Amino acid sequence: MTTDRSAADLVRAALVAADAGDVASLEQAMHPDLVVHLAGVPVPIEGREHWLAGVMEMAQAFPDLHTDARAVLEQGDVVAVRSVLRGTHRGMFNGIPATGRVIEVMSNDFYRIESGQVVEAWIVTDTGTLFGQLS
Template identity: 50%
Template sequence: MTTTAEENKRIARRIPEEILTEGKLELIEELFAEDAVDQAPLGKDTGWDEIRAGMETMRAAFPDMNATVEDAVSEGDTVAMRITLRGTHEGEFMGREPTGKPIEVGSMIFTRIEDGKIVERWAQPDTLGLFQQLGIVAPPTEQGGAEHSS
């Protein structure tokens, strides 16, 4: 079964809109191939159990997560999406205790679909921006000329 570009966009959008935002983790088996690979800067998850665990971790750290699809483009078997993630850090994340801080992070997601199932997914969030918002990494200081006293 070959899917159209519009069908592929609909499938790809369900991850941020239904799984991340609405918490419908039971959709993983419906949307992903059993041996699918989900890759992100913090690691690679292979298969339904690992993908579910990765999404559970994000939802536990940011239980009010909202993922907005800003743009989606589909060509061939691949869908490219620009999304914005918003939420509040209310659970442990990367060994860090909750800060209660709100986050807003842009992300690029590329999803490859075969026979109506997601087989590969690459997420490229603004990890540095996320770390700065959570206080894991200090934001850059203002750049400019050094002040000299004469």
Template identity: 40%
Template structure:
């Protein structure tokens, strides 16, 4: 089975659309942009995580903690099947986040994210978010 190859411009538009949908808070529509066997590589975890359900759980955890969370694309570059983004996330801490009770504080942090697109879907992601800045804002 071979993967459908899409252009860097098409892949860029896929990621723009995915983050526009992310910002609406509609998790089901977000899932439509991801491959069933999505691979997630998070800088703070030693091993990749796998599957749409795991992605959904992470999304819902963030959305519950920061219900108004928005991702702003500051840079986007694509080559081949890869898309790199520099994102700025902003929101308000209104729910528990990793054991930290809601503070009501506004948060803002940067994330460097890389994606691999296959068959018109996000197949793999590498996420390196500035979690130190996020946690400082919750203190």
């Protein structure tokens, strides 16, 4: 996939699509062989479809999820994003039934772009705070 938009714009659009559960837009933005490294998880997620399953779980569990990208920096083929995610826990998430609680967590992420698609990502979300807010 080729595009004239910047890598930072690609990532911003992907974040909006993830919040909305817009699978079609995410499939365009993410390479089929996407590799996602999650902080604290020793084995990366390999393949766009596996990563999309997690995004869809998040969108269903937090239907009002909003990612506030506070800083987006692009250098070469890498985009860094500092963001705050907010949403209301209204569905099953990671085995936890809906609590109705509002979450607000920080994430610091890096995305490597090739030919207009994300090919690799490093996601550093404050999951300690997330699960603390759900318990």
